[in-house]
Amino acid sequence: MKRNTSLIQAGQKFEPTSRAIIPPPYLTSTYVQESPGVSRYEYGRTDNPSFRNLEAAIAAIEKDAVDSVVFSSGTGAINAMIHLLEQGDEILCDNNTYSGTRRIFSECYSQFGIKTTYVDARDFQDFARNITDRTKLIWAETPTNPLLKINDIRELSKIAKSKKCLLGIDSTFATPINQSPLTLGADLVLYSTTKYMAGHSDVIGGAISSNDEELIKKLRWRRNALGLNPSPFDCWLIQRGLKTLSVRLQRHSENAMKLAQWFESNPLVDRVIYPGLKSFPQYELAKEQMNDFSGMVSAVFKLPSEKIQRFLMSLQVWQCAESLGGVESLVDYPWLMTQSGLSEVERIASEIPEGMVRFSTGIEDVEDLILDIESALTVAQE
Ligand SMILES: Cc1ncc(COP(=O)(O)O)c(C=O)c1O
Structure with a gap:
């Protein structure tokens, strides 16, 4: 089969x-x-x-x-x-x-x-x-x-x-x-x-x-x-x-790629991390080892922690929550959430910057996902 x-x-x-x-x-x-x-x-x-x-x-x-x-x-x-x-x-x-x-x-x-x-x-x-x-x-x-x-x-x-x-x-x-x-x-x-x-x-x-x-x-x-x-x-x-893993992943990957490309052109983003982007340092290896790149995108913002937190709290479609891989889009702020258990030395050693946000891209309409991020970034800077 x-x-x-x-x-x-x-x-x-x-x-x-x-x-x-x-x-x-x-x-x-x-x-x-x-x-x-x-x-x-x-x-x-x-x-x-x-x-x-x-x-x-x-x-x-x-x-x-x-x-x-x-x-x-x-x-x-x-x-x-x-x-x-x-x-x-x-x-x-x-x-x-x-x-x-x-x-x-x-x-x-x-x-x-x-x-x-x-x-x-x-x-x-x-x-x-x-x-x-x-x-x-x-x-x-x-x-x-x-x-x-x-x-x-x-x-x-x-x-x-x-x-x-x-x-x-x-x-x-x-x-x-x-x-x-x-x-x-x-x-x-x-x-x-x-x-x-x-x-x-x-x-x-x-x-x-x-x-x-x-x-x-x-x-x-x-x-x-x-x-x-x-x-x-x-x-x-x-x-x-x-049973729906394969079709869900197709949409997760498509949405993540569009989101990552949008981040690439956003002046508030210092670095976009998505294995499917040609700018990703290990793109060739990712392409060889993986069939597609799934829905996880990380972005490093040129914003201080307080503004990042304001951004996360201003999102309407994305929910700020731990975990990932569900049909709904979730954001995680590793510095204060999933990696907060690490000591500061460990966090620095593991190269996780304070400006990094991890996006678990869901299977909603990607236009809504991007619009939501755009609006929340505007609020965060007010
Ligand atoms: C890559 C990875 N492995 C393992 C785990 C642990 O899985 P669980 O939360 O189901 O115990 C997690 C949880 O976030 C994870 O992200």
Whole structure:
């Protein structure tokens, strides 16, 4: 099956008892055993047909995946992945990641003896120099949150393979539609399904796909052991969202490109960051690695923080909120919102300027989105 067909059909067998076209969410905490110890499903934390349906759908659209494992959140998925490591192991991580990922690595797991080193993965040689005998996992997002840096998965996989460590890629911004990390050499690909995959800002979820059955088994075991399971209803919602992923992304990308081009000609904007722009420093790599560029645009304004805050509060169509990837357009001010947990030194080291605003372009009419920004910028300067 091709990808658009899989999005609709995979993990969607009609329910055999009633022949309802849509399988229901299996809201159950346990299963009646055929005889003691004989049961396809044992317990609701361990497994559920709604988990399996969503996993089948994600695995079907993820090139080269043998399977996928769903979790309570993207953060839960990261947690399960870290549990593949042992005390004394090290993670080598790109220096621009979602701040919550950094929080888990540095604040939750350093106390258990897992050390993380952050280095800009665009400089492969410098990055590789930071691998030690204890490095067991290389971790990078691409595109990154919120700088939209592109990390070269193929190059990172060469480094990982030569040092016999796992390569994990957080592909939340690209989704399986716009990028295929496993095909490029990653061992694990992680999604916050909260974002584009669910797509409607009404659910939290996470998933990891892999081309290695052993890793999948280990992750499923950890999901149960650590209680990182999602709710069956959330899986059902995410699967409903997934069916329109491909068409939604087309519109997200079109709108984002128009917005980025408009920002390029706006005198209040110092720098526009969108991987689909020819002016984007890694445009060639983005074009080679991605099928399209998704809906995230970052812009660095020539405005002080107070005016940026006024701008954000003057928007009518865009909503100022954390998260991204939903059908409605959202703005995030990393300096005070998603990256505010970082120390000032960390923020400066991660190159996030005070003037940066991150735009999660929705699927509304782009003319309305641009007009709203134009009006709010006028108010901000009054
Ligand atoms: C790139 C990226 N990865 C992972 C996460 C964590 O996902 P969740 O919020 O579903 O736990 C986020 C959340 O914003 C994210 O942006």
